[in-house]
Amino acid sequence: MSHLFEAIEFVENSLYEKIISDIATQRYSVIENFFSDDEVSLLRASLLERQIEDGFKKAAIGNKLNETIVKSIRGDLILWMDEDKANHNELLFFNKINDLVTYLNKTCFLGILQKEFHYAIYPKNTFYKKHIDTFQNDDKRKLSFVCYLNEDGWLPEYGGELVLYLNEGEKVIYPFPGRVVIFESQIIEHEVKPVNTERLSITGWLKTR
Ligand SMILES: O=C(O)CCC(=O)C(=O)O
Numbered sequence: 244m245s246h247l248f249e250a251i252e253f254v255e256n257s258l259y260e261k262i263i264s265d266i267a268t269q270r271y272s273v274i275e276n277f278f279s280d281d282e283v284s285l286l287r288a289s290l291l292e293r294q295i296e297d298g299f300k301k302a303a304i305g306n307k308l309n310e311t312i313v314k315s316i317r318g319d320l321i322l323w324m325d326e327d328k329a330n331h332n333e334l335l336f337f338n339k340i341n342d343l344v345t346y347l348n349k350t351c352f353l354g355i356l357q358k359e360f361h362y363a364i365y366p367k368n369t370f371y372k373k374h375i376d377t378f379q380n381d382d383k384r385k386l387s388f389v390c391y392l393n394e395d396g397w398l399p400e401y402g403g404e405l406v407l408y409l410n411e412g413e414k415v416i417y418p419f420p421g422r423v424v425i426f427e428s429q430i431i432e433h434e435v436k437p438v439n440t441e442r443l444s445i446t447g448w449l450k451t452r
Pocket residue numbers: 371376389404405433434435444446
């Protein structure tokens with residue numbers, strides 16, 4: 244009975260359907276205004292508050308690589324998010340993510356059972372060299388998710404563009420606020436070009452068990 248009830252309750256969501264068809268056809272999707280201006284402001288405020296209260300750490304790659312090697316590959320600072328300790332603004336974020344995941348699991352049988360997200364700050368002159376997100380042997384990562392929390396008026400000349408390396412060529416994506424990029428973690432090589440202005444984001448992964 245409960246299955247029948249859910250089937251009747253199911254409402255098609257055109258935004259999610261676009262994401263699904265984009266990923267099926269081109270392995271990535273770029274969504275403008277996935278988060279509204281107000282939501283971006285609230286999430287940016289949370290990021291900055293956490294930076295003061297909890298502190299961010301230099302992002303590592305692989306195991307215990309020394310800092311020089313790390314800095315030559317990526318220079319961002321990160322803080323993992325904890326849904327159980329989410330503040331009001333972060334709950335807005337997780338509610339939207341959970342809604343998307345529920346939809347993906349119902350319609351595409353993706354079997355997303357875990358997720359992980361971190362805030363990221365790219366200070367001036369930092370970057371993240373070309374990589375795939377499953378390089379740490381984390382083959383549970385299915386979909387990578389990035390959303391940009393920069394101030395209104397972010398300009399292309401600030402740098403920090405995400406470049407996806409696709410069979411058909413390079414896809415350059417500027418980190419405009421509210422924009423979300425979702426792509427297949429196991430397949431798409433990508434890179435964050437050097438920034439000359441601090442760049443703020445949330446990055447995460449939707450994972451199978
Ligand atoms: O911030 C971005 O645009 C991508 C970040 C990224 O590739 C990563 O954290 O693995």
